Amino acid sequence: MIALVPGVPALLPSYASLDDPVAELRAACLEVVAGLGPRVRVRASGPSAARVAAALVEAVGAAVVDDAGTGETGVLVVGNGSAKRTEKAPGHFDPRAEEFDAALRRTFAGIDADLAAELWADTGCLGGLPPLAEATVLYDDAPFGVQYWVALWA
Amino acid sequence: MLRLGRHAFGDDEALMMAIVNRTPDSFFDKGATWAEDAAFDRVAEVVAQGAEIVDIGGIKAAPGVEISAVEEKARVVDFVARVRATYPDLVISVDTWRAEVGAAVCAAGADVLNDAWGGADPELVDVAAEYDAAIICTHTGGVTPRTRPYRIEYDGPGGVVAAAIADTVAYAERALAAGVARESIVIDPAHDFGKNTFHSLEVTHRLGEMVATGWPVLVSLSNKDFVGETLGLDVGERLLGTLAATSVCALAGARIYRVHQVVETRQTVDMVWSIAGRRPPLRAIRGLQ
Numbered sequence A: 001m002i003a004l005v006p007g008v009p010a011l012l013p014s015y016a017s018l019d020d021p022v023a024e025l026r027a028a029c030l031e032v033v034a035g036l037g038p039r040v041r042v043r044a045s046g047p048s049a050a051r052v053a054a055a056l057v058e059a060v061g062a063a064v065v066d067d068a069g070t071g072e073t074g075v076l077v078v079g080n081g082s083a084k085r086t087e088k089a090p091g092h093f094d095p096r097a098e099e100f101d102a103a104l105r106r107t108f109a110g111i112d113a114d115l116a117a118e119l120w121a122d123t124g125c126l127g128g129l130p131p132l133a134e135a136t137v138l139y140d141d142a143p144f145g146v147q148y149w150v151a152l153w154a
Numbered sequence B: 001m002l003r004l005g006r007h008a009f010g011d012d013e014a015l016m017m018a019i020v021n022r023t024p025d026s027f028f029d030k031g032a033t034w035a036e037d038a039a040f041d042r043v044a045e046v047v048a049q050g051a052e053i054v055d056i057g058g059i060k061a062a063p064g065v066e067i068s069a070v071e072e073k074a075r076v077v078d079f080v081a082r083v084r085a086t087y088p089d090l091v092i093s094v095d096t097w098r099a100e101v102g103a104a105v106c107a108a109g110a111d112v113l114n115d116a117w118g119g120a121d122p123e124l125v126d127v128a129a130e131y132d133a134a135i136i137c138t139h140t141g142g143v144t145p146r147t148r149p150y151r152i153e154y155d156g157p158g159g160v161v162a163a164a165i166a167d168t169v170a171y172a173e174r175a176l177a178a179g180v181a182r183e184s185i186v187i188d189p190a191h192d193f194g195k196n197t198f199h200s201l202e203v204t205h206r207l208g209e210m211v212a213t214g215w216p217v218l219v220s221l222s223n224k225d226f227v228g229e230t231l232g233l234d235v236g237e238r239l240l241g242t243l244a245a246t247s248v249c250a251l252a253g254a255r256i257y258r259v260h261q262v263v264e265t266r267q268t269v270d271m272v273w274s275i276a277g278r279r280p281p282l283r284a285i286r287g288l289q
Helices: A025-036 A047-057 A098-107 A111-119 B034-049 B069-086 B098-108 B124-131 B159-178 B197-205 B207-211 B225-231 B239-252 B262-275
Strands: A001-004 A037-044 A064-065 A072-076 A136-141 A149-152 B001-002 B007-009 B013-023 B053-057 B091-095 B114-116 B134-140 B185-190 B218-220 B256-257
Touching: A001 A025, A001 A047, A001 B207, A025 A047, A047 A072, A064 B069, A111 B124, A136 B091, A136 B225, A149 B124, B013 B091, B013 B262, B034 B053, B034 B069, B053 B114, B069 B091, B091 B098, B091 B159, B091 B239, B098 B114, B098 B124, B114 B124, B124 B134, B124 B185, B134 B225, B159 B185, B159 B207, B185 B218, B197 B207, B197 B225, B197 B239, B207 B239, B225 B239, B239 B256, B239 B262, B256 B262
Parallel strands: A001 A072, A037 A064, A037 A072, B013 B053, B013 B256, B053 B091, B091 B114, B114 B134, B134 B185, B218 B256
Antiparallel strands: A001 A149, A136 A149, B001 B007
């Protein structure tokens, strides 16, 4: 089993609000991570990503196992599309962002790393993933101008 | 846990106690809610603003016309019953020092006896115990009810704060011994009661020492003369000064705020509560997407 979640710091317990700004995203993330079984290997590259992954794994009562470990029951990949989708996006609006994200939605193969960096996308660990068309996609939106996917490949 | 009569609150909650005067002459509103319906409208307003507690008073604190216990009861008892019937979830406090009045309002549904005069009537604690009501134990330096402080000094070690702690804690222990529930006893340094402006400023600065006693602390700062004298402002101009003092007390951990302006005080206390790490932000996403 492989799951994909975005490394959104607002998912961390230390950044909890009274009124959860990412309630739907959180619910989707917990659902896919819960599907990975008790021993989860994490592949994360962006800032906060490993912390977010560890928090999600802990929240479902599973444990993170390292690369050398055996007996993993699932892999949690952390990453997301561009952060320049709108005027109010973290990286402000870039007209190339929407097509960049649309291309990722078709395939994670052949990602332009330079463009990803320019668009503040966290794609370092997405390269080997099967296409989203083969996954159960629980979340596909850019609520804050950042493209998130939450998906599970059986 | 803090229990105020019928109502319980967690130890991380800050509570707004809105002042409702059934008086023709209180200093801030000058009789605006003297008529019973006006006072009832005031209750509706502060409930809508989110106040957890109303503090109903029938006698202004400052010197003035003598108000008998009979007259005081006529002002507050039926009113308490009306508020109790309309707002079952609201905490009703009554600002009185008289045991006779305390018993009558508790029978009518009051949850808290706010004794602003520091135990002047020794039987008030027995009334609180009998009705399982909460009691606010204030420090007045031993002055007679409805008198102004005049040349009062606190010369002992620790000054005014040590005196306020000694007296309020002694009062709290007396209430406990009389049978008032431990979780229903609150202490209040009582700004400006038996205190000049310098005393009230020092009590504000050192409020953390009162909080450290472990008893929940109430502060009554709203538009008082220590704010007015500090900033050179008349009664209607003291909100910002009040809120500055409120911030200091909130950071120290005061639990109950007796106020005229509920919305402004709530915002101030919520902000400080979050700064102190006792309350998450309402909704934080900037930089965390």
